[in-house]
Amino acid sequence: MSIGITDEHVELAASLRKWGSSLGGVDASRAAESEPGAAFADVLGAAAEMGVTTIGLDESLGGGGGSPLDVAVALEACAHELVPGPLLGAAVAAHLLGDVDELAPGLADGSVVVALCLDASLSAVWDTPSATHLLAPDEDDAWSLVPVTDVRLVHGLGLDLSRRFGSAEPSSSATAVALPSLSGDLVRRTAITFAAAEAAGLARWCLATAVEHAKVREQFGQRIGAFQAVKHLCAEMLETAESVTAVAWDVACASTGSEEQWAFAVDVAQAVALDGAVANAKTCIQVLGGIGFTYEHDAHLYLRRALSLRALLGEADAAALRLTDRAVSGVRRQVDVDLEGRDDAVRPAIRTRVEDIASAPADQRRAALVESGYLVPHWPAPAGLGADAVSQIVIDQELARAGVTRPDIVIAGWALPTILEHGTDEQRERFVRPSLQGDLVWCQLFSEPGSGSDLASLRTRAEKVDGGWRLSGQKVWTSVAERADWGICLARTDPDVPQHKGISYFLVDMKRSPGIDVRPLREITGEALFNEVFLDDVFVPDDCLVASPGDGWRLARTTLANERVAMATSRLSKSTERAVELACSRELSVAERVRVGHGVALATVCSLLGVRTVLRSLEGQGPGAESAVAKLLGVRNRQDGSELVVELQGGAVVNPSEELRADVWEMLNTRCLSIAGGTTQILRNVAGERILGLPR
Incomplete structure (x- = not known):
């Protein structure tokens, strides 16, 4: 893109x-x-x-x-x-x-x-x-x-x-x-604004060249794009190219706005774009191998231009230092989406309905959100509104304006779309509205000790009996299982077909089903947020099988793929905001303030990727590479940011205050993010294959 x-x-x-x-x-x-x-x-x-x-x-x-x-x-x-x-x-x-x-x-x-x-x-x-x-x-x-x-x-x-x-x-x-x-500032900002665009073009050529080579070059009897090491290099180039493109787009847009916002966007672009172009040029040569090192190949010409751009306008650390100062003074990048009048037809009615919700007693607002469809407007009726991108954005804007916060439906946000799309009328009637109302809590019984991200290899089995199925096996990393009313569970119903074809999707009554043993699993934070769940001949009636036997793999992908259009907040990520707070309240070294600034830049990039996804939706386009990249960069942003917060407080970590204890908890807890929902390495494989078209 x-x-x-x-x-x-x-x-x-x-x-x-x-x-x-x-x-x-x-x-x-x-x-x-x-x-x-x-x-x-x-x-x-x-x-x-x-x-x-x-x-x-x-x-x-x-x-x-x-x-x-x-x-x-x-x-x-x-x-x-x-x-x-x-x-x-x-x-x-x-x-x-x-x-x-x-x-x-x-x-x-x-x-x-x-x-x-x-x-x-x-x-x-x-x-x-x-x-x-x-x-x-x-x-x-x-x-x-x-x-x-x-x-x-x-x-x-x-x-x-x-x-x-x-x-x-x-x-x-x-x-x-x-x-x-x-003035020097004006000229510099203008030069960086347009240099970032060139950096995006260089980064994208390098990505495309590396990917095309990896698709056809053969070594050891197969195309090198099938090698995970090469696939990850290309996926990382995709992350870099999308980041450079996002900041180049943003700084060009910001140049016609306020001086404060343009200056912030320029510093983000300077901190990200020029280094990014150089990084992609170097990785391109690495993927090309010996041919990339030759003078005859064009790759070195792109590396030369990228290096020259960086030499002229780089100073990424200086830009990061300015970003820290701007963030400490309260500046954040605020990207306004121009709906170009497309909201005129829907905004009055939405504003009126939101005002009614906001005026309701606090304990009745959730019910009002569910009744209006505004809790999950992107879902089909009757749970939602089947709202288009414009309506979704307007609903978000009006709820924010009225100070109404949606409750988090957690695992129900994964379970219910599958039931809505693939379940029976009875299942939809039984589960959807009570779950949205908060009367039913869900957990997810997917991962197993021996399978992890490889759901196709799961071993939990389901045997057909009169009136239903008997499930036996072990699940792990199951959050809220100790208090869940229902669980979505994948189990193998046919061991004689290819792995991903013999899986079925069940709804398990966690409170009333004999044979379920939930055991807390203590994590590195010292707390037990996850659980092991043992299923010992647990009976699941036929009316709790979703779709048909063997459809589980397809349904699981529906569950995990569900997304909505939502505007990113102007706030930085939690840990980045905390790092800025420390920069405001403590005497940090120049090197530490530079690190904070680079964290601000990365957090801003993550927000910009979300904005660009929204704009593509408004243009009627499918999701671009931004959504996949946003997951990968978002994990890095939260992990690096939480670690930086603790490091900025130095030796105090050995005898921490209550405030620092909370920071340490966040640092430890975020280690799961590069594992949960598919490891970073698996996601890079997926990005390489599904987005870049590299061979399996």
Whole structure:
């Protein structure tokens, strides 16, 4: 998935990638390998003719009238095809100087090409061979524009073969146009905003190249993409590419909002995007193996550009330090979803109904939520409303506005969708509404000591008897089994067919069924949140079998796949917020504050992935890779964050206060997150196979 989400942006990206591929940017870069003064004039002319360099200029000036997000989509596509020359600098110049009357026409027709330098040393000037003007600051951060006829430029051949950089030395008689509206912060933010888009294009090319190679390259008699080590490398590249894409999208969107929100988004992008592009380029070469290390393969050209971008604009730790300061001052990234009027038809009725719910006594609100369908609006009627994405978002917004919090239905949120979709009318009548009302508590009897994530290998057996089935076996890691009324249970009903075909899905009465032995299982926190459950010839009547015998595997996948559209909160994850609190109340070292800032960046990325999933739903698209990546990154965010919180408190952990005891509990408890619901390694296998198409 690219930066663009709307159909218009998807089409723009596709057309520009096709156009960029036709230019032969890689060949042009190779051909100019030994020319320090290469201006890539043909490519620049084609880009100007295509409107790539002017997409962000006002239409009255001959530009495309596009938003910064339009520019970002274009730059990502061009970077994906390694289009050489001064595209990034041109985008930055157009954004900063598009309202300068004497420059705008030249920027629009390509006759003005601005070389940019971010500091007064003039030692790293962008795009010197193509330049007609130099934009740079003096020692006092006063910015001006100087014609190159008044400047001595020295062109260089650096790490990035697709671009040229150099140095400059103004003459004593240089004619400079002062630009008092510019500042170093503004120029830097603009440059990072568009550089993040290029980083996304580089990261995605590297991912696609590695995956395609892994699909066809054979070693030891099979394609290397089937090897778990390679599959995990590719899945990790997917995580990185989605993260870079999310922050590149967000910073382009934020650039038209408040200064505070744009500054926050820039720091997140700087902390994530440029390092991410470098990481994917290096991993791409690793997957390619020896061929990736050759000069003939294109991979090193992408690594070179990614490294150059990072050298120019990286400073990830500096950005993380600023993020800590911003978070301590109370700033969080707040992404507003523009429903573009699609909510007008539904919001009045939803607001009225929510106000009625909010006015009810506290002990009656749950019943009111169930009756309205607002507890689970994404579920089909009568449990929910079968609500579309817009209605779901509006319901969430109005409940939040009214201060109404939905109760957590926990395991019922997995059990009931399966009953709704595959159960009988009697089962739906018997279980759905009482569970939503909180009258029935559920547990899940899936995992076993010998199977774990491999549900197909479970050994609990169910034998057919008159009127039902007899279940025998052992389950483990079963939360709330000690107080559950009912359990959803997978058991093997046919041992003579392939493993995943002989499993059935049962509803087990945990309170009244003889033969159930629930034993608390103490975890590393010292508490017993989970249980072992022993089933000894437990009778389950026929009316508690869901669907038909042998359908259990299919039904289990329905249970675990159920998701809804929900906007992410602007709050960071629990542990990240706690780390920010410590940064506010304690004297942390610079290194510690940097770590807090990187945690803020990761937590923000997780929220952005959720927002992008929502926007895809609004566009009528299926879930993208973001949802799978969000699970993997969310686990890392919570585990790393909780560990950081404890580390920030140093030696006090050996004799902790009550507050630190709670932090230690959270750190220990989050270790289960990379195991529960499918281990991180299994999820990466799934991402590699189902999203990237790698062989089993």
